[in-house]
Amino acid sequence: MTPTLTPGAASTAALVLDLAGTFAFALNGALTAVRAARLDIVGVVTLGMITALGGGILRDILLGALPPATFSDWRYLLVATAGGLIAFALSRQLDRITLSITVFDALGLGLFAVTGAARALDLGAGAGQAVLLGGITAVGGGTLRDVLVRRIPSVLSSELYAVPALLGALVVVVADRLGSTAVAWSLAGAALAFTVRMLGV
Amino acid sequence: MTPTLTPGAASTAALVLDLAGTFAFALNGALTAVRAARLDIVGVVTLGMITALGGGILRDILLGALPPATFSDWRYLLVATAGGLIAFALSRQLDRITLSITVFDALGLGLFAVTGAARALDLGAGAGQAVLLGGITAVGGGTLRDVLVRRIPSVLSSELYAVPALLGALVVVVADRLGSTAVAWSLAGAALAFTVRMLGV
Amino acid sequence: MTPTLTPGAASTAALVLDLAGTFAFALNGALTAVRAARLDIVGVVTLGMITALGGGILRDILLGALPPATFSDWRYLLVATAGGLIAFALSRQLDRITLSITVFDALGLGLFAVTGAARALDLGAGAGQAVLLGGITAVGGGTLRDVLVRRIPSVLSSELYAVPALLGALVVVVADRLGSTAVAWSLAGAALAFTVRMLGV
Numbered sequence: 109m110t111p112t113l114t115p116g117a118a119s120t121a122a123l124v125l126d127l128a129g130t131f132a133f134a135l136n137g138a139l140t141a142v143r144a145a146r147l148d149i150v151g152v153v154t155l156g157m158i159t160a161l162g163g164g165i166l167r168d169i170l171l172g173a174l175p176p177a178t179f180s181d182w183r184y185l186l187v188a189t190a191g192g193l194i195a196f197a198l199s200r201q202l203d204r205i206t207l208s209i210t211v212f213d214a215l216g217l218g219l220f221a222v223t224g225a226a227r228a229l230d231l232g233a234g235a236g237q238a239v240l241l242g243g244i245t246a247v248g249g250g251t252l253r254d255v256l257v258r259r260i261p262s263v264l265s266s267e268l269y270a271v272p273a274l275l276g277a278l279v280v281v282v283a284d285r286l287g288s289t290a291v292a293w294s295l296a297g298a299a300l301a302f303t304v305r306m307l308g309v
Numbered sequence: 310m311t312p313t314l315t316p317g318a319a320s321t322a323a324l325v326l327d328l329a330g331t332f333a334f335a336l337n338g339a340l341t342a343v344r345a346a347r348l349d350i351v352g353v354v355t356l357g358m359i360t361a362l363g364g365g366i367l368r369d370i371l372l373g374a375l376p377p378a379t380f381s382d383w384r385y386l387l388v389a390t391a392g393g394l395i396a397f398a399l400s401r402q403l404d405r406i407t408l409s410i411t412v413f414d415a416l417g418l419g420l421f422a423v424t425g426a427a428r429a430l431d432l433g434a435g436a437g438q439a440v441l442l443g444g445i446t447a448v449g450g451g452t453l454r455d456v457l458v459r460r461i462p463s464v465l466s467s468e469l470y471a472v473p474a475l476l477g478a479l480v481v482v483v484a485d486r487l488g489s490t491a492v493a494w495s496l497a498g499a500a501l502a503f504t505v506r507m508l509g510v
Numbered sequence: 511m512t513p514t515l516t517p518g519a520a521s522t523a524a525l526v527l528d529l530a531g532t533f534a535f536a537l538n539g540a541l542t543a544v545r546a547a548r549l550d551i552v553g554v555v556t557l558g559m560i561t562a563l564g565g566g567i568l569r570d571i572l573l574g575a576l577p578p579a580t581f582s583d584w585r586y587l588l589v590a591t592a593g594g595l596i597a598f599a600l601s602r603q604l605d606r607i608t609l610s611i612t613v614f615d616a617l618g619l620g621l622f623a624v625t626g627a628a629r630a631l632d633l634g635a636g637a638g639q640a641v642l643l644g645g646i647t648a649v650g651g652g653t654l655r656d657v658l659v660r661r662i663p664s665v666l667s668s669e670l671y672a673v674p675a676l677l678g679a680l681v682v683v684v685a686d687r688l689g690s691t692a693v694a695w696s697l698a699g700a701a702l703a704f705t706v707r708m709l710g711v
Contacts, residue, residue: 172576174373
């Protein structure tokens with residue numbers, strides 16, 4: 109693993125992580141729709157998409173980077189739709205649906221914390237702002253999901269939801285300030301956020 | 310009916326359709342406030358205005374067209390306020406209030422799907438983006454309405470809410486790509502969305 | 511008190527009023543989290559921050575002034591966090607917690623009505639728009655708060671929530687149109703909104 113990457117490679121890696129987070133949240137949102145609200149296929153895919161895309165859209169609105177990346181890069185929409193459809197198809201066979209919902213949520217949380225913070229830095233945000241925007245990106249989609257199915261959002265009801273997201277974002281921002289935008293830091297930040305989140309479930 | 314219109318005429322027609330959609334959603338939101346939440350006149354008019362203006366504001370935020378049209382063209386605010394007040398006044402005499410709520414919702418959905426898509430195209434969005442933004446414009450106000458009165462939003466609970474909106478938007482976008490911005494296509498798209506929505510109620 | 515102020519003094523006064531409103535809403539949101547939803551410390555501080563910062567963020571999004579002031583001036587975040595922590599610490603000793611929630615909400619409502627309207631005028635909004643944006647700034651944070659803890663928002667359920675906010679904003683806008691941006695008018699508008707709100711509780 110190289111300590112630094114060329115800009116092109118870094119942005120490819122960032123895109124892969126962002127799409128992975130999008131996919132994880134799409135599965136999570138769709139399974140939540142199946143489990144918590146017993147929605148039909150349109151509702152399941154819609155909630156998957158909102159969960160997957162909500163955090164990034166909120167981030168881009170707050171950064172003034174409009175239209176949001178979701179609307180200028182169709183891969184996000186494709187991945188989110190695919191995730192929703194796959195989750196709908198699998199939901200009948202999935203024995204451990206509750207565990208899956210939790211794991212996909214923590215994966216999305218960790219990945220979006222680091223990609224959200226990195227995008228904020230790219231667009232010129234300061235260190236503190238980038239940590240905060242990473243956290244908002246990570247918790248935004250899940251908060252929309254919970255409001256739409258009428259649950260108290262995890263960001264309020266769970267001690268370890270906003271905190272691991274901010275920790276994951278902090279890793280990327282500190283690494284950036286130390287001069288490194290290596291993907292290793294993004295992976296470390298996402299893994300940290302994921303682990304802390306899972307410990308708190 | 311001419312196959313093409315001058316830009317001025319097209320934009321006048323678009324404005325009329327947009328204001329008609331605003332009026333329909335204002336009636337719908339205000340009647341929902343009377344029926345579902347038993348609110349007083351301020352609450353009724355406020356929910357009517359949020360339902361009427363929410364979708365267009367969300368569209369303009371996502372397009373980066375800020376401030377939203379609602380804040381730069383007072384006709385939207387006037388029409389929304391008038392719709393809310395009229396619905397409040399009529400609600401005591403309206404026998405078929407539940408049917409009215411459904412019809413006004415479907416009317417607003419169809420009209421906003423086509424005007425939202427057209428506005429996205431005007432502001433330079435691609436075809437796929439315009440279909441999506443038309444759908445978001447159409448379902449946005451009703452989703453805010455449902456969240457505020459604590460119902461599972463129609464966009465999640467009904468198979469035929471997002472789908473007819475996307476279909477209506479698709480008509481306008483396909484016509485545009487074929488070189489026609491005639492009002493007839495907007496009317497056809499709105500009518501298609503309205504009909505599909507009413508079939509699904 | 512002088513009838514007019516230098517721009518620097520006026521903007522310092524506006525900042526002080528805005529931070530005072532932020533603090534009041536942070537206390538209100540955090541106490542609501544303790545009382546209504548029995549959240550832990552992370553949830554309490556988070557709801558305090560959302561209540562405190564939500565209205566201003568919504569205002570800046572609608573004005574296209576992105577990133578929002580909250581993300582470019584750290585004093586807002588500090589004051590909001592401090593308010594949430596203080597409310598959490600005090601909530602065990604506070605006998606009259608329900609009254610406190612009401613008073614802090616009315617204080618934030620009045621202060622944000624006038625500072626929101628003034629910021630809209632600063633950014634070139636027309637008179638009517640500024641009144642409306644003052645009202646939205648004032649009711650925005652509390653509406654987010656109520657949605658997140660699953661209550662019908664005050665802006666819908668109470669006759670005197672949007673109305674006093676619009677009245678407070680109107681005072682500032684009329685004064686501005688008459689040529690005065692004196693802080694006295696902001697204080698008068700905030701006091702009017704606060705008083706009318708408290709009469710309606």
